[in-house]
Amino acid sequence: MPPLPHEGTPATDVKIAVRRLGKVFSTGAGSVRALEDITLDVRDGEFLCLLGPSGCGKTTLLRVMAGLEKPSSGTLEMRHDDPSRSLSAVVFQDYSVFPWKTIRNNVIFPLLQTGVRRSRARELADHWLAQLDLAGFEDAYPDTVSGGMKQRVAIARALAVQPELLLMDEPLAALDAQLRLLLQEKLLDLWQANQNSVVFVTHSIDEALLLGDRIAVMSARPGRIATVIDVPFDRPRDPDEIRASPDFATLRDEIWHRLRRELQPA
Amino acid sequence: MTAAIRDQGSVSSSDAGGVAAAGGGWRSIKPGLAETDPRGYARRRRLTERGVAIAVPVALVALWQYLAAAGVLESNYFPAPTTIAESWAELVASGVYQESVLASLQRIVAGYLLGGLTAVLLGLVIGSVRLLRVALEPTISALYTVPKLAILPLLLLIFGLGETSKILLVALTCFFVVLINTIDAVSGVSSRYHDVGRSCGASRWATLWHITLPAALPQILTGMRIASGLAVIVIVGAEFVAADAGLGFLVWNSWNLGVPEHMYVGIVSISLIGVAFGLVLRGVQWLLTPWNR
Ligand SMILES: Nc1ncnc2c1ncn2[C@@H]1O[C@H](COP(=O)(O)OP(=O)(O)OP(=O)(O)O)[C@@H](O)[C@H]1O
Ligand SMILES: [Mg+2]
Numbered sequence: 001m002p003p004l005p006h007e008g009t010p011a012t013d014v015k016i017a018v019r020r021l022g023k024v025f026s027t028g029a030g031s032v033r034a035l036e037d038i039t040l041d042v043r044d045g046e047f048l049c050l051l052g053p054s055g056c057g058k059t060t061l062l063r064v065m066a067g068l069e070k071p072s073s074g075t076l077e078m079r080h081d082d083p084s085r086s087l088s089a090v091v092f093q094d095y096s097v098f099p100w101k102t103i104r105n106n107v108i109f110p111l112l113q114t115g116v117r118r119s120r121a122r123e124l125a126d127h128w129l130a131q132l133d134l135a136g137f138e139d140a141y142p143d144t145v146s147g148g149m150k151q152r153v154a155i156a157r158a159l160a161v162q163p164e165l166l167l168m169d170e171p172l173a174a175l176d177a178q179l180r181l182l183l184q185e186k187l188l189d190l191w192q193a194n195q196n197s198v199v200f201v202t203h204s205i206d207e208a209l210l211l212g213d214r215i216a217v218m219s220a221r222p223g224r225i226a227t228v229i230d231v232p233f234d235r236p237r238d239p240d241e242i243r244a245s246p247d248f249a250t251l252r253d254e255i256w257h258r259l260r261r262e263l264q265p266a
Numbered sequence: 267m268t269a270a271i272r273d274q275g276s277v278s279s280s281d282a283g284g285v286a287a288a289g290g291g292w293r294s295i296k297p298g299l300a301e302t303d304p305r306g307y308a309r310r311r312r313l314t315e316r317g318v319a320i321a322v323p324v325a326l327v328a329l330w331q332y333l334a335a336a337g338v339l340e341s342n343y344f345p346a347p348t349t350i351a352e353s354w355a356e357l358v359a360s361g362v363y364q365e366s367v368l369a370s371l372q373r374i375v376a377g378y379l380l381g382g383l384t385a386v387l388l389g390l391v392i393g394s395v396r397l398l399r400v401a402l403e404p405t406i407s408a409l410y411t412v413p414k415l416a417i418l419p420l421l422l423l424i425f426g427l428g429e430t431s432k433i434l435l436v437a438l439t440c441f442f443v444v445l446i447n448t449i450d451a452v453s454g455v456s457s458r459y460h461d462v463g464r465s466c467g468a469s470r471w472a473t474l475w476h477i478t479l480p481a482a483l484p485q486i487l488t489g490m491r492i493a494s495g496l497a498v499i500v501i502v503g504a505e506f507v508a509a510d511a512g513l514g515f516l517v518w519n520s521w522n523l524g525v526p527e528h529m530y531v532g533i534v535s536i537s538l539i540g541v542a543f544g545l546v547l548r549g550v551q552w553l554l555t556p557w558n559r
Contacts, residue, residue: 063461066465067464067465068461068464068465086466086467088465089465089466090461090462090465092458092461092462094458096458096459096461096462098459098462098476098477098480098481099557100480100481100483100555100557101476101480101557109466109468109476110462110466112472113466113467113468113469113472114466114467141556141557143557161466
């Protein structure tokens with residue numbers, strides 16, 4: 001095990017401590033270095049956005065956090081505060097909604113795994129589906145609804161668990177611009193009400209600035225943390241006000257140049 | 267009102283489906299009958315389709331009857347449908363027919379359920395445990411290719427002429443088809459669905475019941491359908507040589523007795539059983555996979 005570069009045990013307000021984490025995928029053709037030397041803290045109750053060019057390893061990092069992938073080197077530690085509550089829930093990039101379950105039963109499934117009674121799970125499912133504007137579609141099968149709706153089912157499925165940590169992989173990517181704005185506001189509200197930690201992967205600088213407390217910008221493959229930017233806007237945030245503020249434009253330019261450098265290494 | 271793709275306000279210069287002389291023109295896309303009268307269209311189409319599905323076999327039988335009556339067909343080999351129907355009625359009256367159908371059906375259903383259900387259970391386990399799958403797959407493939415009728419003598423040697431050998435033959439036939447399809451289906455379940463299960467902390471049992479089984483079910487049912495056809499085929503073969511009742515016996519015995527009409531009664535009944543079996547399985551499929559309806 002490589003020595004930890006910083007503090008030996010993570011600070012108390014840290015939810016996830018990632019230390020010198022690397023991930024190499026070996027495939028038939030050769031090996032891909034997806035992540036290299038990632039050191040990053042996700043703080044308690046923080047909304048952290050992961051931003052980076054396509055293929056830089058955002059999904060991979062999220063999957064390691066979700067316990068779906070093991071690192072090739074380095075460590076990742078997470079604190080589970082309340083054993084009666086789920087540690088994490090994931091919104092997958094490709095939704096991964098079960099086609100054989102109705103939309104309601106898709107949302108119920110993880111709840112049943114955490115020991116919630118069926119009647120209660122059903123109530124919760126309907127509540128969260130309504131929150132995501134899916135009321136009336138509870139009994140439909142996913143393949144009969146649009147891609148954007150499936151994505152919202154995936155979000156409802158993760159939110160309904162009310163985990164300590166929400167891992168979301170481009171959860172708003174398949175939505176049209178208007179709905180995306182609405183859901184960004186809704187996510188902000190929900191997060192401010194529930195105070196869980198969120199790791200939120202996105203391609204959109206605006207979205208990251210609007211939602212995040214901090215933005216971790218990743219470099220092109222092998223993925224590293226290029227820089228972590230503190231977002232200075234106060235909470236509760238008003239999306240319209242933020243978009244109009246001069247800070248917003250400055251930060252946006254800064255991140256954009258940073259990302260551009262990553263895309264053109266020359 | 268018709269809907270057509272054209273710029274608002276511009277004037278159409280061409281007639282209904284035509285292309286204007288100068289080479290340009292409007293391609294107009296309008297609702298067809300299926301859109302303007304969807305219910306009527308669907309009903310008419312359903313009636314037409316059912317109609318032809320029934321009319322074609324009826325026409326073939328009528329042609330057969332005509333050719334037999336005209337003496338074109340050798341009546342020793344190809345008796346007229348009416349002759350066959352008459353001997354069918356005779357067989358029913360004497361009770362031989364019911365006995366034969368019942369004997370075959372019992373063997374088919376018992377063997378099918380025994381072999382098919384065992385295969386689904388084993389397939390779910392073998393398909394989900396990689397080591398088991400790797401260890402057993404070559405053996406299973408090798409056994410699958412053995413024509414099951416070829417082991418009938420062995421079964422007869424072990425279990426004698428009774429029902430057991432025939433039921434086991436059907437069971438073995440169905441077992442391997444369903445097993446191979448189930449293993450294939452289970453190991454082919456997309457890992458993204460298992461990722462959802464893992465991220466929710468689903469137990470082994472919950473994963474099997476809520477993810478693996480439903481994801482694999484369509485292909486498992488395909489295997490079950492193929493097996494249903496094979497069950498009918500193999501029982502007839504077994505009854506040819508190793509039975510004193512059943513539709514296969516009826517056909518074989520009519521050759522010995524030189525009664526071709528009975529042979530046809532048996533053949534037609536066998537194929538009807540096959541068709542009915544297939545329909546039942548379609549119903550099962552419809553019930554069990556509502557998301558594919
Ligand atoms: N299971 C795997 N096997 C082999 N290589 C993989 C695997 N998963 C990811 N990779 C590789 O790791 C790299 C990072 O992939 P990842 O999916 O994490 O990127 P990403 O940042 O999420 O991209 P995007 O924004 O397009 O979703 C890619 O080069 C990819 O090819
Ligand atoms: Mg990704």
